[in-house]
Amino acid sequence: MNIVVLVKQTFDTEEKIIVQGGTVSQDGVKLIVNPYDEYALEEALRLREKHGGTVTAITCGNEQSTEALRTALAMGADEAIRLEIEPGDDSASLAAAIAAVVQPLKPDLLLAGLFAVDTGSGSVALQVAERLGLPHASAVVKLEVNGSTLIADRDVEGDTATVEVPLPALVTAQQGLNEPRYPSLPGIMKAKRKPLRVVSRIELGPDAAAPATQRLSVETVPPRAAGKRLGGGTPAELAAQLAKLLHEEAKVL
Amino acid sequence: MSINCLVYAECKDGKLRRVALEALGAARQLAADSGAVHALLAGADSTALAEAAAELASRGAAVVHIADDAALRDGAPEAVQAAIAAAIAAARPDAVLLGHTALGREVAPRVAAAIGAGHAADVTAIVTTGDGGDVVFARPLYAGKAVERLRIAPGAPMVISVRPNNLPPAETLPAGAAPGAVSALAYSAPTLWTTVRSVVRKTTGAVDLAEADIIVSGGRGVRSSDGFAPLQELASLLGGAVGASRGACDAGYCDYALQIGQTGKVVTPQLYIACGISGAIQHLAGMSGSRVIVAVNKDPDAPIFGVADYGVVGDLFDIVPLLTGEFRRILGAS
Numbered sequence: 001m002n003i004v005v006l007v008k009q010t011f012d013t014e015e016k017i018i019v020q021g022g023t024v025s026q027d028g029v030k031l032i033v034n035p036y037d038e039y040a041l042e043e044a045l046r047l048r049e050k051h052g053g054t055v056t057a058i059t060c061g062n063e064q065s066t067e068a069l070r071t072a073l074a075m076g077a078d079e080a081i082r083l084e085i086e087p088g089d090d091s092a093s094l095a096a097a098i099a100a101v102v103q104p105l106k107p108d109l110l111l112a113g114l115f116a117v118d119t120g121s122g123s124v125a126l127q128v129a130e131r132l133g134l135p136h137a138s139a140v141v142k143l144e145v146n147g148s149t150l151i152a153d154r155d156v157e158g159d160t161a162t163v164e165v166p167l168p169a170l171v172t173a174q175q176g177l178n179e180p181r182y183p184s185l186p187g188i189m190k191a192k193r194k195p196l197r198v199v200s201r202i203e204l205g206p207d208a209a210a211p212a213t214q215r216l217s218v219e220t221v222p223p224r225a226a227g228k229r230l231g232g233g234t235p236a237e238l239a240a241q242l243a244k245l246l247h248e249e250a251k252v253l
Numbered sequence: 254m255s256i257n258c259l260v261y262a263e264c265k266d267g268k269l270r271r272v273a274l275e276a277l278g279a280a281r282q283l284a285a286d287s288g289a290v291h292a293l294l295a296g297a298d299s300t301a302l303a304e305a306a307a308e309l310a311s312r313g314a315a316v317v318h319i320a321d322d323a324a325l326r327d328g329a330p331e332a333v334q335a336a337i338a339a340a341i342a343a344a345r346p347d348a349v350l351l352g353h354t355a356l357g358r359e360v361a362p363r364v365a366a367a368i369g370a371g372h373a374a375d376v377t378a379i380v381t382t383g384d385g386g387d388v389v390f391a392r393p394l395y396a397g398k399a400v401e402r403l404r405i406a407p408g409a410p411m412v413i414s415v416r417p418n419n420l421p422p423a424e425t426l427p428a429g430a431a432p433g434a435v436s437a438l439a440y441s442a443p444t445l446w447t448t449v450r451s452v453v454r455k456t457t458g459a460v461d462l463a464e465a466d467i468i469v470s471g472g473r474g475v476r477s478s479d480g481f482a483p484l485q486e487l488a489s490l491l492g493g494a495v496g497a498s499r500g501a502c503d504a505g506y507c508d509y510a511l512q513i514g515q516t517g518k519v520v521t522p523q524l525y526i527a528c529g530i531s532g533a534i535q536h537l538a539g540m541s542g543s544r545v546i547v548a549v550n551k552d553p554d555a556p557i558f559g560v561a562d563y564g565v566v567g568d569l570f571d572i573v574p575l576l577t578g579e580f581r582r583i584l585g586a587s
Contacts, residue, residue: 011395013514013515013516013534013535013538014533014534014535015534016398016534017394017395017398017399019399024394024399035516036516090371091362091365091372091374092365092366092369092370092371092372095362095366115358117395117396117515117516118394118395119394119401120374120375120392120393120394120395120396120519121362121372121374121375121392122358122362122374123361123362123365123372123374124362125362126359126362126363126366127362127363127365127366127372128366129363130362130363130366130367131366135331135446135447136330136359137447138330138355138358138359139355139359141509151450155355155509155510156355156452157354157355157461157462157463157510158455158461158462158508158510158511159452159453159454159455160452160453160455161449161451161452161453162449162450162451162452162453163447163448163449163450164447164448164450165446165447165448166446169446174509175502175509175512175516175517176508176509176510209369210406211371211406212365212369212370212371212372212405212406212409213371213372213373213403213404213405213406214403214404214405214406215401215402215403216389216402216403216404217401217402218394218399218400218401218402219399219400219402220398220399220400221397221398221399221400221541223541223559223560224541224546224559224560226558226559226560226561226564227561227562227563227564228562228563228564229558229564229566230563230564230565230566231565231566235567235568235571235572235575236575238565238567238572238575239565239572239575239576239578239579240575240579242547242563242565242572242576242579243576243579243580243583244579245563246524246545246547246563247583250524250545250562250563252467252523252524252544252545253491253580253583253584
């Protein structure tokens with residue numbers, strides 16, 4: 001099986017966000033592989049272990065995002081491609097560029113995270129699927145490949161839908177799909193010798209679309225202030241006090 | 254500038270979802286005085302579709318297109334996408350609006366790519382200047398730690414998926430105003446890729462987290478899956494939903510589908526009751542947009558108290574059942 005995984009480098013989810021000069025500050029921030037993309041990557045490796053084939057990890061990002069690809073290679077991906085990012089890129093321009101890189105690879109399966117924990121749109125992978133004419137199964141929590149079909153359990157707002165989709169297809173990974181492995185030391189050593197290719201946007205030529213959205217500003221959200229602390233009573237008194245406040249002061253009932 | 258809009262009005266179990274009315278409200282805002290507002294219903298239950306169409310028509314949809322076809326019964330995304338494509342051909346909109354729901358999240362990007370549109374996803378606010386200026390969309394970044402404002406590139410079509418619970422729903426037209434027209438859409442089902450083998454309903458009778466007005470959420474402090482029982486009882490009484498922190502999910506106390514946070518779901522209910530949740534940054538990102546936050550925790554130094562409007566230091570297994578009793582009394586009296 002020829003599997004392509006889309007990977008994005010993101011901030012660690014415990015990072016605070018600081019905006020300086022209209023952009024999000026990267027200073028001293030811990031960068032990770034987007035957690036949902038890690039599930040996608042892990043699933044790709046498991047499928048390759050079962051069915052054979054190759055796993056190619058693709059990211060779109062700056063020089064620094066090579067680290068995310070090295071992590072993917074250390075976990076076990078066979079090769080990696082870094083697609084250069086352009087200022088002003090949005091989901092439309094990224095999807096066009098990624099589709100142009102993925103198409104010649106002719107994957108049997110395209111895997112991606114359900115969304116990235118930074119921008120959170122969950123848009124790029126599905127736009128890639130649309131451009132390549134691939135069906136998809138999204139928010140997948142269990143995946144099996146059976147010949148030319150995939151069978152997936154999807155999380156649909158808490159319910160579970162089991163679907164069958166023909167390959168080649170896109171699958172987006174939801175939490176619960178698997179428990180991603182940590183890169184092993186030999187894996188990290190081997191990763192250094194695995195092929196990692198950089199593709200410039202100019203190479204892609206006319207397939208690349210222009211961005212269709214424009215960011216005007218980014219602002220942090222002021223933190224909430226702490227309110228009233230109820231204390232100094234029995235549990236029954238505290239519960240009665242809280243219920244009264246929610247009913248009469250906060251008016252949420 | 255007026256913008257012609259098409260709203261894909263999603264139904265669940267035959268009923269219009271509230272977010273469909275919120276998307277319709279956004280469409281009316283974009284259309285302003287001179288733009289056309291069309292709506293699309295897609296399903297296989299004629300009676301339910303007719304009822305939903307009447308409601309949309311009474312709330313400002315000038316034309317409600319109905320795609321009524323067996324292919325739309327299971328909610329296969331490509332079947333819904335084809336209905337949206339047919340409605341786009343009929344209505345020729347500048348903007349397509351829909352809810353950022355499970356279905357909206359998978360269909361919106363594909364529609365955007367198909368028509369060369371800009372996709373503004375998970376939109377929480379829309380600002381129109383009304384004098385030929387831009388329409389500006391606000392959406393969260395980092396699960397709400399920051400807000401991005403964006404516009405669609407001039408001349409490009411728009412696909413706008415709106416976050417449930419954030420925009421005001423479309424109001425009913427004033428008395429005497431003529432309701433919109435209802436029209437059968439020429440729909441031919443595409444080749445269906447997706448076969449839905451089964452759907453296991455785990456949330457029967459329960460409210461979807463993203464649309465819930467009240468959420469009772471548990472963390473490591475619930476100590477076991479049984480520990481969620483008092484939370485469930487309180488949520489049921491209030492017509493709310495149960496959520497969880499990553500700690501509770503990682504510990505195996507509950508399904509990942511309940512997880513609220515930067516990984517997991519971002520929620521914006523009227524009331525969020527955090528029980529036994531310490532308040533890691535990644536959890537706070539997922540619930541800080543709630544209108545009123547209550548924290549119940551044994552640890553007086555838990556960071557959750559820093560964002561709580563009402564904090565109770567105590568054992569959730571004491572407090573929550575007593576609180577349920579108090580609410581039952583209040584609700585019974587009113």
